[in-house]
Amino acid sequence: MNSISHTPLPALPDPGRYQLRRNVHNITRYQTIAADMQHVSSKPRLYVHVDMNAFYAQVEQMCYNLYGIPVVVGGWRKPDGTVKGIVATSSYEARAWGVKTGMSALEACKLCPYVVFKQVDYEKYRAYSKRIKAVLDTFSPDVEAYSMDEFFMDITWKRRESREELMEFGRAIKEAIHEDTHLRCSLGISTSKTYAKLASDLKKPNGLTVLTEKREIQKHIWPLPLDEVWGIGRRRYAKLKLKGLYTIKDGIDNGYPAFQKIFGDYFGKILWMTVAGKDQAVVMDQTEYVPRRVGYGHTFSTWTDDPWRVAGEFAKAAKQVCYRLRGYGKKSDKFMGTVRFQGTEKEGFSFAFRAPGHTNLDRYVIKHCLEKVVPRLFHYRKFGRRFRSIMLSTTELDMTTQTELFFREETRLKRLYQAMDYLNNRFGPDTVHHGIARFDVKGHTHFKERSM
Incomplete structure (x- = not known):
């Protein structure tokens, strides 16, 4: 009887560097104020915050010599002159006309008929962000790129300097950034x-x-x-106002117990510490940050009533979410999604689903996502609903490395996605696609690199 030899599978090349911030809008990171992100010592500290005002719009004004002209980033004009898209940001000239982030490009055009539209070009903005970071690195050894257009610096070593000396230090930073990039900032x-x-x-x-x-x-x-304090949005502010807390002074005067009664012992305490300016957070390297949720959203350039095209968009969303999960080395088994209908009321529906176990492999997520959402898409189409946007995200991440008892990711799938990541990281994120993604919603987006 001949023995059968099992030749081990060849090792795949390292996937390379994951592009985890590509097409990602930054959101509030509560890790910044959480207890485990605070300095161990309680000594007084000093921080700098650099804000590149209207960053995307400012870069476009500089690149195309549009100074003094109202600019909106996130829209475009069709050949017939019709405007499409969503305002990602706008120049201060456009803001003076009432143009705001999040409104439709059509609304912006009605407010300011002479506005210039530019699509979001993340690669260009990221290049300028890196240049700004390099400038700031010459002023302090501790610099955090909070987002592409916001930076923190720890300058505790200058804590005993006078206000005039700190003003001079701030002016030097602003001048250095402008000299290198021709961009202005607030500090x-x-x-x-x-x-x-x-x-x-x-x-x-x-x-x-x-x-x-x-x-x-x-x-x-x-x-x-x-x-105005990060972490306090519209809903949390409404709860605080019900308790008579309107200003930062109100919050400080009432103490942290008032916040704990509303938001719980842990989060209420750290939120009050933030309001009171008592947070002493570490200025950390962006590469060390792992979010608590990973998500992807997309607004179509025009509506569609084809459920399968929306399904294709969810396949693309799952690919993006799982790609980032693998890059962070994290997994999840709980996901949620939303679909918004076409119309001014912003109506739609939400749904939640679970993968068979903690995973970061596209196939498991796509399968269970489509099983949940496709029947609902066909249901709403019967009533004449048209679809305008989608969102898919994890609801929590598995922050452990424990092995599950009843679920194992297939080895061949792991190798498949490792190979896909290698090709997409090396040759571009759209090198390898899922077949169903061919049924996506065609057209432009407010992102230049995603447009057809």
């Missing part, structure tokens, strides 16, 4: 990350604010509404 210096960020917002655009003395902080920071 804030204060005793916590939160207050440095609030300080940079006080004089926009191209402002400089130093708030290190308690008297100055009480004058300029305390009167601000609580929803």
